[in-house]
Amino acid sequence: MSMRVNNLTVTFADKVLADVAGLTFERGRPVTIVGESGSGKSLLAHAIMGTLPASLTARGSLHMDGTTYDLEDRTNRRSLWGRTMSLLPQEPVLALDPTMRTREQVAEGAGTFRTDKRAALHTATTLLGSLGLGPAAGAFPHTLSGGMAQRVAFAAATIGNARVLIADEPSKGLDERARAELASLLQRHVDGGGILISITHDLDLARELGGDVLVMKNAHIVETGPAAAVLQDPAHPYTRRLLAAEPANWNHSWTRGGASIETTGDPLITADGLTKTYGRQRLFSGLSLSVHQGERVSLSGPSGSGKTTLGNVLLRLLPPDSGRVHHADELRGGRLQKLYQDPALAFAPGAALRHSFGDVIRRHRLDPARLEELMASLRLSPALLERMPGQVSGGELQRLAIIRSMLLEPALVFADEPTSRLDLITQEETITSLMDQVERHGCALMLVTHDRTLADAVTRRRVGLGVDAGSEAMLTTPA
Known part of the structure; x- marks a missing residue:
């Protein structure tokens, strides 16, 4: 045949x-x-x-x-x-x-x-x-x-x-x-x-x-x-x-060592003794970590090991079974942002994209020119804002989600597979734009990714979650 x-x-x-x-x-x-x-x-x-x-x-x-x-x-x-x-x-x-x-x-x-x-x-x-x-x-x-x-x-x-x-x-x-x-x-x-x-x-x-x-x-x-x-x-x-x-071939200022992990001063997020179980599967137990201003951390592990769940617990979107999470005052007022693995979840499906951005700009009294600046940096036409979320590609919607989060100049961004829908060239351009904003504002970054080479290029510390046959393991290592 x-x-x-x-x-x-x-x-x-x-x-x-x-x-x-x-x-x-x-x-x-x-x-x-x-x-x-x-x-x-x-x-x-x-x-x-x-x-x-x-x-x-x-x-x-x-x-x-x-x-x-x-x-x-x-x-x-x-x-x-x-x-x-x-x-x-x-x-x-x-x-x-x-x-x-x-x-x-x-x-x-x-x-x-x-x-x-x-x-x-x-x-x-x-x-x-x-x-x-x-x-x-x-x-x-x-x-x-x-x-x-x-x-x-x-x-x-x-x-x-x-x-x-x-x-x-x-x-x-x-x-x-x-x-x-x-x-x-x-x-x-x-x-x-x-x-x-x-x-x-x-x-x-x-x-x-x-x-x-x-x-x-x-x-x-x-x-x-x-x-x-x-x-x-x-x-x-x-x-x-x-x-x-390909991330292994990147050559940017932020991939060549970057800033060392900041361990002085108060952390933005502190987690002590976190445990979370779904059904019979314990995703993590007794997990403690902290994330400081300007730090770049990746969460890695096989699919279903609890990376997104851990992120939601750290962002206090989901309660742990036990343990506690503390947020510094610097994260108030929208300065803690999440980029979803599926960007469609971040936008109202029945509203034009310009309304989603307009609401953020009005509520936080932002300069609309910053939206134009970020759109241009990611090679996105302003005409896209007139469309509904379902009328743009997944890659375009993912970049729009990044732009909306960076409008607020956040102190910490939790990025859950933020480039999973992008081709290699657009991924590099998008990460470059994201890292430019991260470094410009001293923003901390937590990155969830299955791509080890991407994690190595972007972050300086790795938190690994592993689940195999009902047992769990957790390790923290330099990326």
């Missing part, structure tokens, strides 16, 4: 969003598409699947198994969904039904679901267990961490054994161990004779999968070839810039 795409274009009104002359996908040879946000990577995948938004138009043809499909027809591939072609979506939380337990909604994709529901549920339970999600089989999506939700979505996308699997940012939100397990599962699909198309910002995943890499920029493919060649000795300047944007 092979699949060929010819003369594919995706347009919005008269604007071309993706333009690819021809691509061939072979069984047993993965293809990974990389490039900046907005380059057309996901649109290419959705055009192949037939799942583009109604406002966009696809043209071209898809050839598979002796059949030719007109890409402009949105309905002619629906019979292939789940059995021949399957899509692992970019936003797993939005793809999962919040009213269904994970086992049931994964089982719906099994080939036996309509004829033998019990067998389908058994298959779903086995698949979830192989992904390390056995205890979460009866859970609702809102109780899962971001990484766990991603793995549930992967299970739902693959249980039907579709020969063509399109994975849109499959490793987003996963820790290193879970990402390695995911790469192994994707490789198993390839080794079984399947076609794999991955869209990712994660160049390490592209390296692990091998096969071919396509680099997209401004709707076009600018470089293509074997993964080893493209990612080791790129020919195109944009590909070289993309590789330079």
Whole structure:
């Protein structure tokens, strides 16, 4: 089996969003598409699947198994969904039904679901267990961490054994161990004779999968070839810039040692003897730490180990089971800010973005020119503020959340995976802007991230949480 795409274009009104002359996908040879946000990577995948938004138009043809499909027809591939072609979506939380337990909604994709529901549920339970999600089989999506939700979505996308699997940012939100397990599962699909198309910002995943890499920029493919060649000795300047944007290659003033940890004076946050348990899982016990002005600390650990929970306890958004948290007076008046892993949670869905920013500016009597300054520093058009939160990309919304938090010149920012939706180049630009504000105002930073190289580049101390088979471990080390 092979699949060929010819003369594919995706347009919005008269604007071309993706333009690819021809691509061939072979069984047993993965293809990974990389490039900046907005380059057309996901649109290419959705055009192949037939799942583009109604406002966009696809043209071209898809050839598979002796059949030719007109890409402009949105309905002619629906019979292939789940059995021949399957899509692992970019936003797993939005793809999962919040009213269904994970086992049931994964089982719906099994080939036996309509004829033998019990067998389908058994298959779903086995698949979830192989992904390390056995205890979460009866859970609702809102109780899962971001990484766990991603793995549930992967299970739902693959249980039907579709020969063509399109994975849109499959490793987003996963820790290193879970990402390695995911790469192994994707490789198993390839080794079984399947076609794999991955869209990712994660160049390490592209390296692990091998096969071919396509680099997209401004709707076009600018470089293509074997993964080893493209990612080791790129020919195109944009590909070289993309590789330079990996955190391990950053070279900024704040990555070269930076300020030492400030241990004199009063801390901004002091925590003593914190314990928190969910169900039968104890996330942390007897944990004590402090965060001082200007200090940069990362919280690391596998998905579901309690990093976000610890942050919420430290911010006093969630009470501990035992222990206490003290905040210094410097954190009053909005000077303690949180950047959410899912930025959609930070904005009212029914209000234009300008209202969210206008409320902050009026309430705290801020200079509106500061908003313009921050928007320009992150390459965001002021026109975005006229849109609703659901009308901008996840990456744009994440940068807007950073801007709103920095308007108040906070004393401490708790950043929960603040760049998880950004491509490498935009991530570097965003972190650079964030660190410029952090250093300019002597702001403390607590960073939650699965990316060890990002933590090493940005922070000077690491608090690690680890949960394995019901036991917990906690350590604090220099980053």
